[in-house]
Amino acid sequence: MKYQARKKAILLLADGTIFYGKAVGREGSAFGEVCFNTGTTGYQEIFTDPSYYGQLMVATNAHIGNYGTNDEEVESDSIKIAGLIVKNFSYDYSRVKADRSLQDFLEQNNLLAISDVDTRALVSYIRDNGAMNAVISTEVDKIDELKQQLAEVPDMNGLELASQVSTKEPYFFGNPDATYKISALDLGIKRNILRNLSQRDAYIKIFPYNASFAEMSEWGPDGYFLSNGPGDPEPLEDAINTAKEILDRDLPLFGICLGHQVIALANGISTYKMHNGHRGINHPVKNLLTGKGEITSQNHGFAINREEAEKNANVEITHVHLNDNTVAGIRMKNKNCFSVQYHPEASPGPNDSIYLFDEFIGNIKKTKVTA
Template sequence: MKLQKREKAYLLLADGVIFEGTAIGKKGTRGGEICFNTGMTGYQEIYSDPSYYGQIIVNTNSHIGNYGTIETEQESDGAKISGIVVNDYSYLFSRKTAEGSLQEYLEKNGVVGIADIDTRMLVRHIRNKGAMNAIISSELSGQELENELEKVPSMDGLELSSLVSTKEPYYEGEESSQIRAAVLDLGIKKNILRSLSSRGVYCKVFPAKTSFEEMQKWGADGYFISNGPGDPAAMPYAVETVTKILEQNIPLFGICLGHQIMAIACGISTYKMHHGHRGLNHPIKNVESGLSEITSQNHGFAINEKDVENSELVEATHIHLNDKTIAGIKVKGKKAFCVQYHPESSPGPHDSRYLFDQFIDLIKESKK
């Protein structure tokens, strides 16, 4: 591959801190909330995860791009992030099965990036100051850059799921399957659908703003509420749908944003975290079994711990061992549960896969 000419780029944070580095990816200017992911691998899965829509990702692993990209590692139809920040960027790749370079991938998907940044210092700054808006540009500097940054909307109160959700319903799995699950797509990852279909579930995936009445017409045995981007408190349409599913007491499983939406439907409030959880090494304790799990996480909002403690409707099933945030709940007297992490991912590697089996067992039990 022909080596690229190194051009200057700038990263400006909302608190005024500015970094100078090298432009990578598509040349241009993009803004969004800046956050960091501690995963050692899986950059393509991160970039194509709809939950990251509108965010600038700082990869804490120092070398990014060295194993290229491949279609099978896509979690959606393309990159969903606004931009990336890396330390040592590789235009060359050495994985034999790779289909292209990360540079080609970023250019194709319109992702603006910056390299040669002291990401260790940047991450420490975000950890101290909290997640904030930022902007990357290989075109602008000075006052022009500041002016563009002011136009970037705050993630707090921002509804984004309808922007990344499917526009039309579609199916996943074998139509002859005995189990049917209606999936509300708030920004779903492909591997979640694979995890369901590989267990014999036939899924119909619905757009984010589909009503319960419309989903119900398909005659599903259970309902799944997906992950996705944005502030859960800005999604009354999804809360209404989940509330009606709970009223029917049909088996229901939610992941990440789906977890937050289910909590709101049960009277639990949510809040924006200081800098969120994003990485492949988050320790979770299942308080029912006493076992721990190493999990993949990606969220900037959490459900209120005090609300859960005082609730008569839900109880905590999983706790994050680093900061004691609620990582899972179940609804008392209902066939409904949810978690604030990604059991379809493989950091454990299979510590959390039992949750899909638990959902299917609920459906089978309900069908008897």
């Protein structure tokens, strides 16, 4: 199959712009918001990151698939992107640790992908015009029909997606005999977050996205965690209320990405949809508490309002993104709580910010000592 003539395919943007390519594997159509990731490696972790649910991923790296896939390099139980757009797709791969080709991995997950797209021109267009809904399709002779279907796809702004990727029932991760117990709200949690907490002598109970504080506190946790995830944070009223109850009791709380935004909303700080968002593994962040720079892994299309954060007497901005000065981290002055907009667990990406997990455990330890 890999050497047969491939069907023509298109990427149709919501504004009517068309980019041409070829189908990688299966035929059909896939809809979602088009976005791009600038990482040169880590495509398997990116594709399985629940934060990307509902999005058509453009890979800016010119070669995708050249090192195959590995069963251990996943961040959830399946591919979460809605579709894949690349320049050069590698059907053959070369890596000792690879289990299979990326083509096989995509086919097992029934994902539509197209290649031979001018991704440099596409990314440049998205940068100028902003993220928007799109469709990738092999039905190149049905443009008008695709436009009609695309017009019915809901906008990401105001869209609640955490419920689509969250666990349906609570489950445990780690060593039951660990020193610390943590309740985690699953808004689309990545496995490497759980690994990092477990490696720090924590036993984690993971709850559905709409779990109440009463449910999360029933088993007597020492701390609380709000995870990353997809979509707009503002519709997550249950999560926001849960965060408020945790804060009211001044219990140790840590949030990443969507969890960071939920904590901001719980403090009356609004969020907004960004023009493009931040997606990649080389985003520069400055830690305002230490003055040090960090290279970070990021994946988000929403951010918190900086002006409102600066005016909030109980909130301190701890990290800023050096490319656009957006808020990359906050902590509460009067509560045992902090959060960041990026991914300290990486996977993929650098480990410059791994210390944040140590800080969270340190906050829990202080609370246990004084309790």
